[in-house]
Amino acid sequence: MTSYYFFDVLKSTMDEARSKVLAGAEDGTVIVAFRQDAGRGRRGRVWESSLGNLHLTYITYSNLPLVQAVQLSFVACVAIGEELMGVLPPTEALSYKWPNDILLNEKKVGGILLEAMSLSGKKEIAYLIGCGLNLKTYPQEVRYPATSFEKEGVYLVLEDTLRGIGSSLDRYISLWEKEGFASIRDLWKQRAAHLGQIITFECDDKIYTGKFEGINDEGLLILKSPQGRLELIAGDVLSKVEAAA
Structure with a gap:
């Protein structure tokens, strides 16, 4: 069962998740911050983490080798995307930009960060799946056009959205562990931005x-x-x- 920890402000949900792993956090633990002071994205970039947006880290454990566990980024993308598609109006176009961005109407509305932690004396590795979604605000000075759900006329309830994402991550990680990457890859490709272009x-x-x-x-x-x-x-x-x- 997914467990949630809520914080008004954190330096980073990823950093707090690391502390929780060291303290023995269970698989499926979710760290949520309503605001981050030092949120980070892929390749060390700063992730703008304003109040009203969604910032969470999901903790899972696996014995899979690191090279295979990279697939988790795509598992997470599909899990989050499928959850969002269930609440978005049919007029809104959701897609995935390789490797870890979520687009709404061809503009970046979210991102995923995957980090690994080796555990002393254990074979399994802890994987931290960070997710940020621009529910209300979005950064202006970015390399790729960005937006927010509200900017696109979509109003999501923060707590409902994050709990839905937590449950969806549970389901799709279980699917990946049981059936492998093929079905996940097919789902990702169905919404892959610029595929064939x-x-x-x-x-x-x-x-x-x-x-x-x-x-x-x-x-x-x-x-x-x-x-x-x-x-x-x-x-x-x-x-x-x-x-x-």
Whole structure:
């Protein structure tokens, strides 16, 4: 059963989750902060964490090797996306931007962060799944266009949304553990932004252009470029260039 810990203010829900893991937190524990003073995103970036937005970290444990556990980012994305689709009006377009962004009407409305903790004397690894959603406000100075649910005319109840996400993470992590990555990957691809289109991609200060063909079993982005078929482990999709012929 999912357990929730609520805080008015935290430095970071990820940091608090680490403390809870060391104190013996159970699988499915969720840390919630109504505001974060030092929220963080992928690759060390700052995550704007204003009052009224959603900030949580979900704790789970696994014996899977790290290379396979990377799939958890996509499991989380699907779990959160499917929960949101259940409450969004049919006119709203929800999609996923590789590797961990959630888009609403082609603008970033949320993100996911995955961190791992090895535990002394134990084989299992603790995985911390951080989620931030712009329910009310959104950052202005960002590389990719952003928005909030309220900006798009969608009004979500914070506590209902976070509890729904916690339950959805329970279900989809269980599905992944029992059935593997294939069904999760199929669900992710159904809402993948720019799939089958020409994109520009930045990795290690290099810019690549090619057709986004999907993801492999390890969650790597597959890009068909003039240099050949590339499988990219880290970086940012900067933009869509044009629809593929």
